[in-house]
Amino acid sequence: MTSSSVPSRKVLSKIASNRLQKEVMEWQTNPPAGFKYKVNDSLQRWIIEVTGAPGTLYTGETYQLQVDFPEHYPMEAPQVIFIPPAPLHPHIYSNGHICLDILYDSWSPAMTVSSVCISILSMLSSSPAKERPADNDRYVRNCRNGRSPKETRWWFHDDKV
Amino acid sequence: MEDEEEVRLEVDAVQAVYGDDCCLIDEFPPHLTVHIVPRTAEDSSQQFVEAIVGIRTSAQYPKEPAQVYVIESKGLDVSRQKYLITRMRQKALELDGCLMIVALCEEAVEVLSGMNHPEGDCPLCLYPFFPENANLTLHPFMKLMSCYHCFHSECIIRWWKWIHEEKNENEAHGMSSVGARSQRGRQPIENRHEENKGNCPVCRKEFDKKDIEHVLHYTGSNLTIQLGEETDQIEEAEKELLQSKSEDDRRKQFDELLKLQQEKNGIIEPKKDLVVQPGMYISLPTPQPATDAAAEEEQEIGAVDSRADGTEQTNEVAAPHNKQKNANVRRKHRMRGSRKQQHHPRKQWVQKEVGNSSTSEQ
Known part of the structure; x- marks a missing residue:
């Protein structure tokens, strides 16, 4: 139980890898708009390119998401972070960590990479201002030794953005 | 006014058949809602769909056919809802000029009985409930009583055990550890702590342990048999x-x-x-x-x-x-x-x- 902090160390369970194969197939036939899955060898780490939706503060900008799957995915949430440089957003820290409840407390095994991506894009799209979270510096300092965002005790105090 | 008498008798008949499932909004011209379930010989665990349909008539009924609409449904996606309503409307046209409320309800029961099964994929493993390749094993599935979301029995049980083990671990470790699992255990919004409650993975609606008890034995000791x-x-x-x-x-x-x-x-x-x-x-x-x-x-x-x-x-x-x-x-x-x-x-x-x-x- 100790270390979900290093989700990529443990191999995927058979269930997890079956499920991920399904997700890859579904993604290939029906990718979420605005996202590109960059094919690599590892089922366990996906690199996904996001393009800001038209008509939003991030129009035309592209960012990269890194999705790491834990051994017991989808019972456990994947770890999703932006590979810096992360978009300027009140809920995205400069180290790429994303404050979004469905990635932590509100994760449900019925969610998929695709649905998570859509949530992230929607979070970006509804941003009122390109700025960092107020506690960005402190948080990033605390995470310096490569801590996973899944270890953070997140406070989800704002569902407007 | 002979017509009116007949129409009233018809409504009485519907009420007699559907009892509490029938709710009269207007007496005359009759406007009513009927809770339609498929025929499953009273075995509610075998019921995967249901719908509440509205039937509204005009003062000219039965010379004018009744209007039908779906108020709410469970287990039916948009296309299946559409199919239900289309079939009922076709029936209404067929019976134009006759008393049709009873027949419309029967048609709805018929349609629902014909599609009394979940559609698509299990939301947990993403494998279809009914594999296209008929040679593949059909995995038993079940629904949650509160929301009618369906899962492979093994998948939902595996998840149930997971969240409950997680809870126990948290208690054992006094919540002092940081990590995704303890995070989830702290979840304030949902009643995950409660021994006998769970939340639907799809809609988060709370369900009771007894909803899934009938399949708990599936996995029992051989939870290792897993999809794939x-x-x-x-x-x-x-x-x-x-x-x-x-x-x-x-x-x-x-x-x-x-x-x-x-x-x-x-x-x-x-x-x-x-x-x-x-x-x-x-x-x-x-x-x-x-x-x-x-x-x-x-x-x-x-x-x-x-x-x-x-x-x-x-x-x-x-x-x-x-x-x-x-x-x-x-x-x-x-x-x-x-x-x-x-x-x-x-x-x-x-x-x-x-x-x-x-x-x-x-």
Whole structure:
């Protein structure tokens, strides 16, 4: 139980890898708009390119998401972070960590990479201002030794953005 | 006003049939809602869809057909809802000029009974409930009573056990540890802490432990049989079985029997059946007194029959809520049941051995 902090160390369970194969197939036939899955060898780490939706503060900008799957995915949430440089957003820290409840407390095994991506894009799209979270510096300092965002005790105090 | 009298009588009839499921909004001209469920012989665990439909008539009814609409439904996606309403409207047109409220309700029951099964994929493993390839094993599924979201029984149970184990771990570790799992345990919004409650993975609606209790035994100790993984395990188990001595003996016996029958121009049909029946694998590994004995035709058949029955029975116990009327589906279920049993061959055997030895003693 100790270390979900290093989700990529443990191999995927058979269930997890079956499920991920399904997700890859579904993604290939029906990718979420605005996202590109960059094919690599590892089922366990996906690199996904996001393009800001038209008509939003991030129009035309592209960012990269890194999705790491834990051994017991989808019972456990994947770890999703932006590979810096992360978009300027009140809920995205400069180290790429994303404050979004469905990635932590509100994760449900019925969610998929695709649905998570859509949530992230929607979070970006509804941003009122390109700025960092107020506690960005402190948080990033605390995470310096490569801590996973899944270890953070997140406070989800704002569902407007 | 004869018409009005007839119309009122018709509404009485609907109320009599549907009881509390029928709710009268306007007496005249009648406007009512009816809670429609498929015919499942009162077994609510076998009900995967339902709908509340509204039927509204004008003052000209029955000269003008009734209007129908769906107020809410469970287990039906948009296209299936549309299908339901289309069928009801077609019925209304067919019966134009006649009293039709009763017939419309019956049509709705008919349509729902015809599509009383979940659609698409299990939200947890993403594998379809009904594989396109009919040769694939059909995995038992179930729905949550509160929201009618469906899951493979194994998938939902695996998840249920996961969240409850997680909870226990959190308690054991005094919540002091940081990590995703303890994070989830702290979840304030949902009642995950509560022993007997869960939240639907799809809609988060709370459900009660008793909703899934009837499938808890599925996984019991052999939670290891999991989707996908199962295939490999089966292959191995099958291989082992197929290469076992008892199976070799058996095959020889059947070959001889078959030869005999062919020579005699005999009926080979039942034999063929026996050979292909999926449930049969189960009984193979046990050295049966009957099979050990010389291949006496009748005895052999008797033994096989009783074994096949045994399979069916165990399966009924294992999957009481997944009985299907369709014979094909049933067969697949049996196959699944039998596969599961391979993980407990000894247990199974003990039981059977007892039965068999007692019969042979007689």
